[in-house]
Amino acid sequence: MIATALTDLWHGFGVALEPHNLWWCFVGVLVGNMVGVLPGMGPLATISILLPLTFGMKPVGAILMLAGVMYGAQYGGAICSILLNLPCHPPHAVTCLDGFPMTKQGRGGVALGLTVFASFVGASWGITEMIFLSPLLVKAALQFGPAEVCSLMLLGLLAGSTLARGSPLKGVAMTVLGLFLGSVGTDLETGSERYTFGMTELDDGIELIALALGLFDIAEFMSSVNQIAPINTKYTNVRLSDMRPSKADFKKAFFPMWRGTIVGSLCSLIPGTGPTIASFVAYATEKKISKHPEKFGTGLIEGVVCPEASTHSSVQGDFIPTMSLGIPGDAVMALLLGALMIQGIVPGPQLISQHPDIFWGLVASFWIGNILLVLLNVPLIGVWVKMLAIPYRFLYPSALFFVCIGVYAANNDFFQVGEVVVIGAFGYVLLRLGFHPAPILLGFVLGPRFEENFRRAMLIARGDMTVFVTRPISAVFVALCVILIGTQIYVRMRGSKSVVPDVTDHGGPSPPISPELQPQRIPVTPAE
Amino acid sequence: MRPSSLIGSLVRKRDFYAGGLMILLGLGIALKGATYRSGTLMHMGPGFLPTALGVILILIGIAIGAAALAPSDGQHDESILPPNPQWWAWFCILMSPVAFIVFGRFLGMAPGTFACVFVAALGDRSATWLSTIVLSTVVTVFGVSLFSYFLQVPMPIFTWGGGL
Numbered sequence: 001m002i003a004t005a006l007t008d009l010w011h012g013f014g015v016a017l018e019p020h021n022l023w024w025c026f027v028g029v030l031v032g033n034m035v036g037v038l039p040g041m042g043p044l045a046t047i048s049i050l051l052p053l054t055f056g057m058k059p060v061g062a063i064l065m066l067a068g069v070m071y072g073a074q075y076g077g078a079i080c081s082i083l084l085n086l087p088c089h090p091p092h093a094v095t096c097l098d099g100f101p102m103t104k105q106g107r108g109g110v111a112l113g114l115t116v117f118a119s120f121v122g123a124s125w126g127i128t129e130m131i132f133l134s135p136l137l138v139k140a141a142l143q144f145g146p147a148e149v150c151s152l153m154l155l156g157l158l159a160g161s162t163l164a165r166g167s168p169l170k171g172v173a174m175t176v177l178g179l180f181l182g183s184v185g186t187d188l189e190t191g192s193e194r195y196t197f198g199m200t201e202l203d204d205g206i207e208l209i210a211l212a213l214g215l216f217d218i219a220e221f222m223s224s225v226n227q228i229a230p231i232n233t234k235y236t237n238v239r240l241s242d243m244r245p246s247k248a249d250f251k252k253a254f255f256p257m258w259r260g261t262i263v264g265s266l267c268s269l270i271p272g273t274g275p276t277i278a279s280f281v282a283y284a285t286e287k288k289i290s291k292h293p294e295k296f297g298t299g300l301i302e303g304v305v306c307p308e309a310s311t312h313s314s315v316q317g318d319f320i321p322t323m324s325l326g327i328p329g330d331a332v333m334a335l336l337l338g339a340l341m342i343q344g345i346v347p348g349p350q351l352i353s354q355h356p357d358i359f360w361g362l363v364a365s366f367w368i369g370n371i372l373l374v375l376l377n378v379p380l381i382g383v384w385v386k387m388l389a390i391p392y393r394f395l396y397p398s399a400l401f402f403v404c405i406g407v408y409a410a411n412n413d414f415f416q417v418g419e420v421v422v423i424g425a426f427g428y429v430l431l432r433l434g435f436h437p438a439p440i441l442l443g444f445v446l447g448p449r450f451e452e453n454f455r456r457a458m459l460i461a462r463g464d465m466t467v468f469v470t471r472p473i474s475a476v477f478v479a480l481c482v483i484l485i486g487t488q489i490y491v492r493m494r495g496s497k498s499v500v501p502d503v504t505d506h507g508g509p510s511p512p513i514s515p516e517l518q519p520q521r522i523p524v525t526p527a528e
Numbered sequence: 529m530r531p532s533s534l535i536g537s538l539v540r541k542r543d544f545y546a547g548g549l550m551i552l553l554g555l556g557i558a559l560k561g562a563t564y565r566s567g568t569l570m571h572m573g574p575g576f577l578p579t580a581l582g583v584i585l586i587l588i589g590i591a592i593g594a595a596a597l598a599p600s601d602g603q604h605d606e607s608i609l610p611p612n613p614q615w616w617a618w619f620c621i622l623m624s625p626v627a628f629i630v631f632g633r634f635l636g637m638a639p640g641t642f643a644c645v646f647v648a649a650l651g652d653r654s655a656t657w658l659s660t661i662v663l664s665t666v667v668t669v670f671g672v673s674l675f676s677y678f679l680q681v682p683m684p685i686f687t688w689g690g691g692l
Contacts, residue, residue, distance in 0.1 A: 170592060192574045194574055194578060195560060218622070218625075221621050222614075223610070226612075226617055398645065400644060404628040414629045418626075421622055424622065465569065
């Protein structure tokens, strides 16, 4: 068991070290690190923009690059939080609490240095978990019939929409909307057109790229434009020599780092709880078991490394259900899965055995990518810090061009550029009404497969709906769904706050003008 | 909250609109879905799932709207508009892809890119004509070389009257 995993991993390193794959992995983490640093761009927005560019690439290179953007952004986001006190990216919001005070004391470099180290530890743990857990999950999942797949998807969708930030009810509404949007176009089984209103361009359904770019780019730009304050670069003067932690710092950070890692990996096992929740839970745990909890918030290194390690461990862990079951936990994973589907690869438990190159190459590239990120972040810290100063007024028009040309290039069709405008405007309305558009993508990507499996399950069971509760594995999933909903209702009745406080502004981007002037911003992306 | 202004406070409630929008969407989806063949549970037609989703959306919409009836704690931002609405910037951002479509279709990639970035950049409060033109030119040069020469996107750089 372990031996086969290691041989496969060896094979994976072979794939990931092929020059062109290595190159795309490097491009991915570089771009990821960059957008992580830039206030106003998130990994979701960036992956959407890069998605059309991957059409011409081989599947392995494409997925390596897009995944690189995802975890690369986590490294960059930490820089933003620690040096600027800007929670540009939700998972790093709690890092601000102790990271920025450290910066003010002139110890920002140390915080960054240890963060990079803790991130690497967390990520390595997550990857190891992925290597050994995924094959086990696949073994179980191969026994699944359509009924089981259906209830598992239901569980994934429910978890993804209710455990994320914001109102669970609104999350479910967005998931249902996403499922519906996934059904637009020609019906796979009967060939009849649905909701196309006579537009032949809609026969193939709504374009995933148009949906992602509209919801995560256009709508984001609309809520961030003219809202981003010029950045205070007073503390951003960090040099490489500042990053070396002293022995005492390292000692203090060692155990919190591991605790954070464990918390993160546990969180990643629960579907729907992304890195944001992991980092909050890790910080809260660390504070609780600390001997001096009152000092948290004044610049403790423990308060920096623990959530960062947790974030990274959970980001890597999130790939487990996505890759082994084909059930994404959040919008970023849904987008990556969509990228695979565009390449003609069917996600699901058969992915690892049918496309070992992709799975093991990806796992190996995580390690290579994380090493690259450490190399990129430590000596080049000065460059990243300078990038913080790029004004948003240059950023968003350029990004809009990438949006337009990207959608166009997907099918060489201007109709879809128009689609983006409509979806973007609608997405902004949803944002203002307090909806998080991320679950839409989750529903959209899973929708067609859900419908297909549902139909098949009903056909096999001769239209008997009880099949979902009479088959044991399916019954477990359904029971979990019921527990999930029950807990939500219970929590709501008790009137307590959700797990994650809404400290951050929305999604990736846009630090508010000033915390006092800014009313509560709507968080968009639950778990980037 | 003054009890006399119950209706006034209802109108200001964001969730009220949120629920309403979901009900409307659900209604639209379900009514349209009902025109497709729904089939039986065993042999589902194309209309079955969308109609069901529409009905679920209506129910959720009612629940969201009903939750909004509870008195507000006054802590949350209940307004639909942000504190400083950016109508002009929003307009510019939405018009930017439209400019790309129009100019790109009839004049080619370079004019399309220029128009797209130009219109978008006008939305920023601190934008000047000069900075906007400079930014658009830079992005056009970079974008056209990247997408037309390097990535070979099939779109003419210059054309006249929609050669596509």
